[in-house]
Amino acid sequence: MxxxxxxxxxxxxxxxxxxxxxxxxxxxxxxHYAAVVVSESFRGKSRVQQHQIVYQALRGQMGGALHALALQTSAPPQA
Incomplete structure (x- = not known):
């Protein structure tokens, strides 16, 4: 589903x-979704680490209920 x-x-x-x-x-x-995720939690982390955080948040749904996710991640701009 x-x-x-x-x-x-x-x-x-x-x-x-x-x-x-x-x-x-x-x-x-x-x-098939695209997601843009901006979080302070990503600051200082590599793009791969940022994506791993999002994939972990999806609790194993990638490849199952969620077939494809085009992912863009970043930390917010510093003030």
Missing amino acids: PMDAREIEELIRDALPDATVTIRDLAGDGD
Whole structure:
């Protein structure tokens, strides 16, 4: 059963409460999404580490209920 964008966003926000999360359904099928996640938690971490944090937040759904996720992550700009 596919995941909806709201469920993906909630999982990410549960793990990263400060995050700004934008989810877009790429194919209209509930299986292929793009996500932009901005969180202070990413500061000082490599892109790979940032993506691992998001994948962990998805609790094993990648490759199952969530087939594909194009992911962009970053820390917010410093004031």
